[in-house]
Amino acid sequence: MSEPALSLDKITCTFVSRDNKNEKYTALRDATLHIAPGEFVSVVGPTGCGKSTLLNVGAGLLEPSAGSVRVFGQPLKGINHRAGYMFQGEALMPWRSAIENVMAGLEFANVPKEQARAQAMDWLQRVGLSHAVNKYPHQMSGGMRKRAMLAQTMIRDPDIILMDEPFSALDIQTRQLMENEVLEIWMSQRKAVLFITHDLDEAIAMSDRVVILSAGPGTHIIGEFKIDLPRPRDVAEVRSHPRFTELHKAIWDVLREEVLKGYDQQKRV
Numbered sequence: 001m002s003e004p005a006l007s008l009d010k011i012t013c014t015f016v017s018r019d020n021k022n023e024k025y026t027a028l029r030d031a032t033l034h035i036a037p038g039e040f041v042s043v044v045g046p047t048g049c050g051k052s053t054l055l056n057v058g059a060g061l062l063e064p065s066a067g068s069v070r071v072f073g074q075p076l077k078g079i080n081h082r083a084g085y086m087f088q089g090e091a092l093m094p095w096r097s098a099i100e101n102v103m104a105g106l107e108f109a110n111v112p113k114e115q116a117r118a119q120a121m122d123w124l125q126r127v128g129l130s131h132a133v134n135k136y137p138h139q140m141s142g143g144m145r146k147r148a149m150l151a152q153t154m155i156r157d158p159d160i161i162l163m164d165e166p167f168s169a170l171d172i173q174t175r176q177l178m179e180n181e182v183l184e185i186w187m188s189q190r191k192a193v194l195f196i197t198h199d200l201d202e203a204i205a206m207s208d209r210v211v212i213l214s215a216g217p218g219t220h221i222i223g224e225f226k227i228d229l230p231r232p233r234d235v236a237e238v239r240s241h242p243r244f245t246e247l248h249k250a251i252w253d254v255l256r257e258e259v260l261k262g263y264d265q266q267k268r269v
């Protein structure tokens with residue numbers, strides 16, 4: 001069997017507590033997750049449990065207190081250069097137009113400007129932004145900015161894509177369009193994806209596998225489900241598939257108690 005694209009083994013992350021500098025807070029404890037090349041894995045869990053922390057460890061942005069990270073079998077040191085990231089917030093440079101934003105990653109990698117521009121045009125077309133090539137971020141809608149961010153992530157041709165609630169700020173219709181676009185691109189490129197979401201429907205609709213995290217402290221993986229729904233999928237239509245309902249119930253049975261625990265903790269803060 002081939003090496004996982006991303007292996008997170010027995011990851012523990014302990015922070016100085018935000019509430020009391022004399023205390024420590026262990027967000028993750030012994031969390032293990034392997035993602036195969038080309039596999040789409042979503043991680044769901046209660047609010048504040050450690051989803052972003054896990055993703056940041058995989059991105060090489062955060063060194064775990066214990067445990068190991070491997071990328072295609074090689075120990076990760078520093079930033080994960082085989083990964084592209086798409087986060088919740090805005091990542092476009094306001095002083096650059098759509099095309100200048102999309103081509104920026106290639107320029108920084110010293111790709112000749114004309115080649116970078118041609119590839120950026122191609123990606124803008126793929127994400128439905130060929131009409132907005134010269135628009136600046138403030139001239140684009142939230143959905144258009146997300147499309148530009150997707151092109152910005154994909155143009156570097158990463159082998160692993162890390163997404164942290166990328167569409168949570170979008171209205172439901174735009175969100176579903178973007179989810180379908182991501183699936184279409186993923187089907188054509190088959191990169192490994194680690195997708196973080198609060199939304200169980202989104203996780204099931206998109207993924208090959210859904211992994212469930214416990215409430216913190218000491219968050220770890222408490223269950224995982226293979227999503228055996230047929231592909232290609234339309235994220236809106238797949239929700240009416242009887243198997244979707246079965247999977248949703250089975251996962252929610254595991255997740256519910258953790259969500260309640262997480263909610264309780266938030267109320268106490």
Ligand SMILES: Nc1ncnc2c1ncn2[C@@H]1O[C@H](COP(=O)(O)OP(=O)(O)OP(=O)(O)O)[C@@H](O)[C@H]1O
Pocket residue numbers: 015016017018025027045046047048049050051052053054216
């Ligand atoms: N740098 C840090 N210093 C102190 N505590 C931190 C730090 N980063 C994360 N934490 C704590 O670790 C826990 C997990 O945070 P994280 O952001 O990973 O959770 P999450 O599941 O992504 O949250 P959400 O569902 O709200 O997006 C939280 O209690 C958070 O306050």
